[in-house]
Amino acid sequence: MMGRLFGLVLLVTALMLAMKIGADFASYEAERSVHIAVVADDQELIDLDPQQPYAYLGNDGKLYIDISENNPNYDEGLGKGISPDSVYAFNCMFNVSNHLWNGTTIEVRITSSHSLVKLYTDNLDSADNTVTFQVPPESSVCVGMEFSGQGLEPDEVINGTLTIHAEPS
Amino acid sequence: MNKIALLVIFSVALALVAGVGANFRMFNAEREFSVAVVADDQELIDLTPNQPYAFIDDDGKMIVRFDTLNRNYPGYGNGISPDTIYVFDKVFCVSNGLWDNETIAVDLRVSPSLEGIIKLYSPSSTENRSPDEAGSTLITVIKPGEDACIGFVINTTGYTKDNSYEGTITIQGYRFT
Numbered sequence: 525m526m527g528r529l530f531g532l533v534l535l536v537t538a539l540m541l542a543m544k545i546g547a548d549f550a551s552y553e554a555e556r557s558v559h560i561a562v563v564a565d566d567q568e569l570i571d572l573d574p575q576q577p578y579a580y581l582g583n584d585g586k587l588y589i590d591i592s593e594n595n596p597n598y599d600e601g602l603g604k605g606i607s608p609d610s611v612y613a614f615n616c617m618f619n620v621s622n623h624l625w626n627g628t629t630i631e632v633r634i635t636s637s638h639s640l641v642k643l644y645t646d647n648l649d650s651a652d653n654t655v656t657f658q659v660p661p662e663s664s665v666c667v668g669m670e671f672s673g674q675g676l677e678p679d680e681v682i683n684g685t686l687t688i689h690a691e692p693s
Numbered sequence: 694m695n696k697i698a699l700l701v702i703f704s705v706a707l708a709l710v711a712g713v714g715a716n717f718r719m720f721n722a723e724r725e726f727s728v729a730v731v732a733d734d735q736e737l738i739d740l741t742p743n744q745p746y747a748f749i750d751d752d753g754k755m756i757v758r759f760d761t762l763n764r765n766y767p768g769y770g771n772g773i774s775p776d777t778i779y780v781f782d783k784v785f786c787v788s789n790g791l792w793d794n795e796t797i798a799v800d801l802r803v804s805p806s807l808e809g810i811i812k813l814y815s816p817s818s819t820e821n822r823s824p825d826e827a828g829s830t831l832i833t834v835i836k837p838g839e840d841a842c843i844g845f846v847i848n849t850t851g852y853t854k855d856n857s858y859e860g861t862i863t864i865q866g867y868r869f870t
Contacts, residue, residue: 565722565724569717569720570720572722572724576792576793577792577793578792578793586724586725587724588724588725588726588727589724589725589726589727589728590726590727590728591727591728591729591737592727592728592729593729594727595792597792598792599792601790601838602737602790602791602792603731603735603736603737603738603739603790603791603792604729604731604735604736605728605729605730605731605735605736605737606728606729606730606731606736606737607730607731607732607733607735607736607739607740607753607754608730608752608753608754609754610733610736612737612738615868624717626716626717628716628717630717630720636726638726641726641728669726671728673730676730677730677752677753678730678731678732678752678753679730679731680730681727681728681729681730682726682727682728682730683725683726683727683728684725684726685723685724685725685726686723686724686725686726687721687722687723688720688721688722688723688724689719689720689721690719690720690721691717691718691719691720692716692717692718
């Protein structure tokens with residue numbers, strides 16, 4: 525009986541220590557406001573900034589790559605797309621820049637969901653479905669894109685997504 | 694004092710375990726792309742037939758045919774005879790329909806199977822401006838919104854009738870610097 529009581533006292537003491545609750549302090553409560561601005565892709569902490577007319581920011585603030593008449597930058601008389609079995613590469617389609625406030629270098633990985641759409645930074649020969657690169661604080665890196673019409677026919681559309689992932693390097 | 698030390702140690706331990714340091718951890722986003730596939734005469738660097746010998750085939754690709762399988766074949770003039778030379782101005786045109794106002798250099802190359810029979814020229818070219826200067830390769834510079842039309846010199850000297858010759862012309866465009 526004494527042993528069990530001692531054990532209970534010990535447990536309560538340990539719990540109080542673990543919960544940091546002293547006998548002289550009961551509770552603390554405070555409210556702090558949190559404000560997060562939701563901004564367009566070219567203004568956020570990690571920017572996605574269009575560098576070519578084929579890339580633009582939609583009304584929803586998101587980056588779109590669109591080589592067709594639906595692109596708001598398309599004008600009458602300009603090319604309407606890519607043709608079957610042709611390959612186009614555009615250096616610097618968009619920028620990824622690092623505007624984090626804490627001076628962290630980030631490692632960015634971008635993956636294309638379509639095998640005919642590839643990505644590269646410096647060297648077109650290394651274009652692949654996934655590109656990985658580092659962006660130091662307050663710097664930016666240009667991402668180029670390669671599009672292939674291999675095996676396609678007119679009126680087909682290459683649709684897909686770019687998945688952009690960043691973490692501290 | 695001990696309590697404060699314990700509180701600090703516990704808080705640091707909790708921050709480490711929960712991973713909620715002041716440091717940035719991760720960023721994820723998905724963005725869409727869309728590319729229209731169009732025929733050769735509508736694309737960014739387009740190839741537009743300018744003579745009946747060139748046309749856009751069902752697959753959207755331009756093809757040049759001097760034979761009866763050409764869809765513009767009028768029922769006469771079935772080909773080119775041995776030991777003759779034909780010159781056709783502006784068989785097709787290459788134009789710069791890029792959206793970014795960029796001048797391009799375009800490099801055309803006749804495949805080895807046709808090198809002896811076809812040569813190219815273009816007034817827009819620097820080195821192959823006329824039929825006399827036609828070559829198996831041709832480089833031309835095209836400003837935004839402009840085009841370069843490509844002429845053919847077909848020389849069947851030494852070739853015999855009832856044969857057909859096929860090959861390709863490879864067209865490469867790149868930023869002119």
